[in-house]
Amino acid sequence: MIKSAFVAALLALAAAAGGSLPAESTVTPVKVAEVPGYSEGAAVDRAGNVYISDVYHGVVYKIAPDGAKSEWAKCGAPNGHKILPDGTHLVCDGNEHAVLHFDADGKLLGKASSSCDGTPLRGPNDIAVDPKGGFYFTDPGGSNAKNPIGTVHYVDPKGVTHLVASGLAFPNGLLLTKDRKTLYVGESEYNHILAYPVVSPGKVGSKREFAKLPEKSGDQIGNAPDGMAFDEAENLFVAHWGMHTVQVFSPAGKLLRSYAAGPLTSSNVAFGGQNMDQLYVTGAIGDERTTPGALYRLDLKGVHGRRLIPAK
Secondary structure, three states: OHHHHHHHHHHHHHHHOOOOOOOHHHOOOEEEEEEOOOEEEEEEOOOOOEEEEEOOOOEEEEEOOOOOEEEEEEOOOEEEEEEOOOOOEEEEEOOOOEEEEEOOOOOEEEEEEOEEOOEEOOOOOOEEEOOOOOEEEEEOOOOOOOOOOEEEEEEOOOOOEEEEEEEEOOEEEEEEOOOOOEEEEEEHHHOEEEEEEEEEOOEEOOOEEEEEOOOOOOOOOOOEEEEEEEEOOOOEEEEEEOOOEEEEEOOOOOEEEEEEOOOOEEEEEEEEOOOOOEEEEEEEOOOOOOOOEEEEEEEOOOOOEOOOOOOO
8 A cells, every 4th residue: 555655656746747748859840831921820620630820911721630731711810719619710810800700611600709898809819718618818919018908808608708807918828727717828028827716707816927937048039928738637838939949837837848849939839639649839930020930740749638629
């Protein structure tokens, strides 16, 4: 009994220290596809297709498992992207000042959200789906450290948009924990991840700093946390814009790994692959305004991403 408890304790310590995560030196980014401009919003469907947004050219591309690329939808300035359990898609659009709703074939169904309490949205950025219904999204439009007007919203199952949090300096990627009790939000201007306790769907308590990210150095051009994803152990994978890096944090907020991302301006991450052990990373190869966008893949043997939409 004592021996079993000792082994269990060792396994728990290894897990807390990221024991199942591959060493940084063993993970090499693989380019899957290239698009004309800065890419965002990776989303993976049940068939393994990956959808990425070319923000500056107004196109959402569909990348098949074999790497074949096709235009899936056109809109203003597509950004964050999530797929709902019914197979329809939500896409944040900065030019449309809305979260757009598409069918599985890329046909626009309408706007899932365009205002909150009578006030138009400024520039929705990313989405977190509540598996019990509804979704959260960030709206950083026009916000920065000197003008912290960024907001987080919740759209309930009836389609009503609610204000969740305000006063943020460019709220960016966001995620809801599996137990639906914590909402993580990346506040890009301060290079940290915030955690909000969820009191009930769309209502949160006081924020706290969950993790501070590393600062830029060398040829890195920025340090802004962007899109995020969970693995099954609820380690948090964060696309670190300007750092060509994906940072990995434990559920306690400890930095476990810093993986080479592929894109310099890494913008978003999503797990996919048959075994959910491939992390897809979007961004631009270099500066987001002057270099092509790309989709990269990190093969993370031993790691399994959390499925955002249930398998059929």
